[in-house]
Amino acid sequence: MDGRAIVITSGKGGVGKTTTTANLGVALAQSGKRVVVVDADIGLRNLDVVMGLENRIVYNLVDAIKGRCRLRQALIKDKRIENLFLLPASQTDDKTAVTPEQMQQVSTELKKEFDFILFDSPAGIEQGFRNAVAGADEAILVTTPEVSAIRDADRVIGLLQASANEPQLIINRLSAAMVQRGDMLDREDIIDILGIPLLGIIPEDEGIIVSSNRGVPIALNNTYAAGAAFRRIARRLLGEDVPLPSFQDQTSLLSRLGNFLSAGWKRKGS
Numbered sequence: 001m002d003g004r005a006i007v008i009t010s011g012k013g014g015v016g017k018t019t020t021t022a023n024l025g026v027a028l029a030q031s032g033k034r035v036v037v038v039d040a041d042i043g044l045r046n047l048d049v050v051m052g053l054e055n056r057i058v059y060n061l062v063d064a065i066k067g068r069c070r071l072r073q074a075l076i077k078d079k080r081i082e083n084l085f086l087l088p089a090s091q092t093d094d095k096t097a098v099t100p101e102q103m104q105q106v107s108t109e110l111k112k113e114f115d116f117i118l119f120d121s122p123a124g125i126e127q128g129f130r131n132a133v134a135g136a137d138e139a140i141l142v143t144t145p146e147v148s149a150i151r152d153a154d155r156v157i158g159l160l161q162a163s164a165n166e167p168q169l170i171i172n173r174l175s176a177a178m179v180q181r182g183d184m185l186d187r188e189d190i191i192d193i194l195g196i197p198l199l200g201i202i203p204e205d206e207g208i209i210v211s212s213n214r215g216v217p218i219a220l221n222n223t224y225a226a227g228a229a230f231r232r233i234a235r236r237l238l239g240e241d242v243p244l245p246s247f248q249d250q251t252s253l254l255s256r257l258g259n260f261l262s263a264g265w266k267r268k269g270s
Contacts, residue, residue, distance in 0.1 A: 003034075003111040006237075007136035007165065009121035009129065010143060011152025016172040016202070017142045019212060021120040022050045023227070024140075026219040027234035029084035033115040036075065036085040038106070040132035041122040042097060045089035052215020053078065053086050062090035065102045080220065085114075095127040100134030107135035116237075125159055139165035140199060144173045145185045150193055157196060168199035169235065175204040187244070200233035201245060202226050207264055 006136045008024070010017040018041075025037040039047035042062060048054040059074040064087075071087075078084040087110075090097065103119075119136055122128035133139070139160045143153040160167045171187055178184035191198055201206075205226035211218040218227040219234075232242045 001112055001115065003114045003117055004138060005107045005117040005119065005136045006138040006140055007040075007119040007121050007132045007159070008133065008140045008142060009156060009167075010123050010141065010149075010207060011154070011156045012149055013123035014145045015123075015142050015149050016208070017122050017123065018050055019208060019217075020140070020142050020170060020172065020202070020230075021118050022047060023219040023230040024219045024234055024237070025084055025116075025232045026081060026217045027053075027119050028116050028118075028237065029078075029081045030219070030231070031234060031238060032083065033238075034113065035084045035116045035118065036087055036110055036114045037118045037120060038087040038110075039089035039120045040103070040104060040135075042089045042131075043090055043091065044093045044122070048076075048086060048088045049215060050077065050212050051086055051217060054215070057088050058153075060088045060090045061106070062093045062097050065098055065106065067103075068170040071106065095122070095131065098131050100131050103131045103135035125156060129156075129159075133160065133163050133165060135223075136165060140170055141167040141194075141196065142172055143190070143194075144171045144176075145171060145190060150185075150190060154194055157194060159212050166196075168197050169194060170200050171198070172200065172202045173204045174201050198244060199236055200229060202229045229235050 008017055008021045013217045021037050025035045039045045039061055053076050056076050058068040063069045064071045064074040076086045119132045121132035141153055143149045175184055179186045203225050205224055207224035208218050208226050218224050219230040221227050235242050
């Protein structure tokens with residue numbers, strides 16, 4: 001088996017990166033793939049909580065790297081889904097406890113047993129980001145339609161491309177009503193600014209907060225729009241041709257971008 005290692009990252013915190021990692025892991029596992037989600041945010045782990053597995057942690061990523069346990073011992077099997085595993089981060093170490101070379105080694109070992117390895121990267125561009133990127137062959141960049149999130153995402157794109165990870169984009173918390181009123185950038189606006197392929201859109205959905213608080217990824221629930229969106233993204237990762245929704249309003253692109261351009265924004269290639 002030669003699995004696909006994908007880092008899921010963002011320019012800033014709070015845009016839904018960890019939630020995206022958990023739910024894509026669930027959706028891919030539901031499709032019959034063997035999946036491990038790796039919390040690479042050493043010292044600030046949250047992926048275990050989002051997945052409802054925090055009470056089952058014995059060993060973690062740093063334990064495995066330091067030889068305190070075998071890598072397999074640190075893996076936690078999700079009892080709800082046959083093919084899904086978590087490799088949790090350490091809470092007591094800092095990000096310098098792991099090197100990019102060690103993350104590459106972990107990734108190489110996991111590729112032998114799993115179809116997909118999803119690295120939940122810390123936000124930003126510091127050591128934790130470099131560690132997570134080192135273990136991956138592909139990248140997914142998560143942003144929300146907010147100006148600050150898009151600006152920070154733009155900075156990360158260059159770093160991903162420099163490390164040979166051509167990123168794909170997930171836009172999280174897009175509100176159709178706000179787009180149609182002209183109060184939020186549409187997907188085409190964001191693509192025009194960031195200049196990378198769009199993998200999927202997650203609509204604004206209060207169910208995400210409810211699910212995260214309960215430790216039950218929303219992709220396990222068939223009643224929420226966000227859960228369906230994560231499942232569609234997983235299908236695209238598997239090579240299916242799944243149409244993307246459009247929320248575009250009736251005002252012109254230049255009109256919507258005017259404020260951003262006047263504040264110093266430039267489109268890719270300009």
